[in-house]
Amino acid sequence: VNILGERALVLVAHPDDEVIGCGGTLARLAREGYAVTVAAMTDGVYARQVVLGSAARRWDQFLAVSRLLDFTPVAWKWHVPDNESDGVPRLELARCVEALLAEHRPDVVLTHSRCDLNVDHRRVHEAALVALRPVPGAPSRDLYCFEVPSSTEWGLEPFRPALHVDIGGEPLQLKLDAMDLYAEEVRTEPHPRSRRSLEALAAWRGACCGRQAAEAFEVVRMVR
Ligand SMILES: [Zn+2]
Numbered sequence: 001v002n003i004l005g006e007r008a009l010v011l012v013a014h015p016d017d018e019v020i021g022c023g024g025t026l027a028r029l030a031r032e033g034y035a036v037t038v039a040a041m042t043d044g045v046y047a048r049q050v051v052l053g054s055a056a057r058r059w060d061q062f063l064a065v066s067r068l069l070d071f072t073p074v075a076w077k078w079h080v081p082d083n084e085s086d087g088v089p090r091l092e093l094a095r096c097v098e099a100l101l102a103e104h105r106p107d108v109v110l111t112h113s114r115c116d117l118n119v120d121h122r123r124v125h126e127a128a129l130v131a132l133r134p135v136p137g138a139p140s141r142d143l144y145c146f147e148v149p150s151s152t153e154w155g156l157e158p159f160r161p162a163l164h165v166d167i168g169g170e171p172l173q174l175k176l177d178a179m180d181l182y183a184e185e186v187r188t189e190p191h192p193r194s195r196r197s198l199e200a201l202a203a204w205r206g207a208c209c210g211r212q213a214a215e216a217f218e219v220v221r222m223v224r
Helices: 017-031 055-069 090-104 119-131 170-181 195-207
Strands: 007-012 035-040 072-075 108-112 142-146 163-166 214-221
Touching: 007 017, 007 090, 007 119, 017 035, 017 055, 017 108, 017 142, 017 163, 017 170, 017 214, 035 055, 035 090, 055 072, 055 170, 090 119, 108 119, 119 142, 163 195, 170 195, 195 214
Parallel strands: 007 035, 007 108, 035 072, 108 142
Antiparallel strands: 142 214, 163 214
């Protein structure tokens, strides 16, 4: 992780995406002194015609994960039904992200990849791109995109990471422990969100950069 800067903002569609996409990296950022904020757009409850728990339970899980990984949890459009962010004007989402940027002043922003099949993930990605336009006078902010198994690899675009963050040892263990807190989002094998698949992806991303375990990110923008 590039240690330029002190504050990181993570923009996710649903609570659990932060763990699946970058949970090990969040553990490292906290250990390295970053102030980390994770902003979840929706409660993530009404997915795929199945009600996965209640919004209140999901908030409690998000809080528990925030204590484990040491970040500040924020809900920014909590009651948009899952997979229905198409019904929210894009300008409104971008303005929400602009408000988060103004409040948290991040040096680093992590969010979903444009590759994702999940429409909420793509809307969050697009809102981040709009809000983070590098217009003259804008602060320098890095923008990286993580992968979310069962969305990124099921989409149409290839995920092309350029940044690898070593999460071997404790960060990976914290990521897996955090995932256990979202129990109903962990699937059985061979689903991409099974525990075995998450561990296999961490091992593969590590193998891609000569480490035991890693998380991979597309680099959208770095300004130096
Ligand atoms: Zn999601």
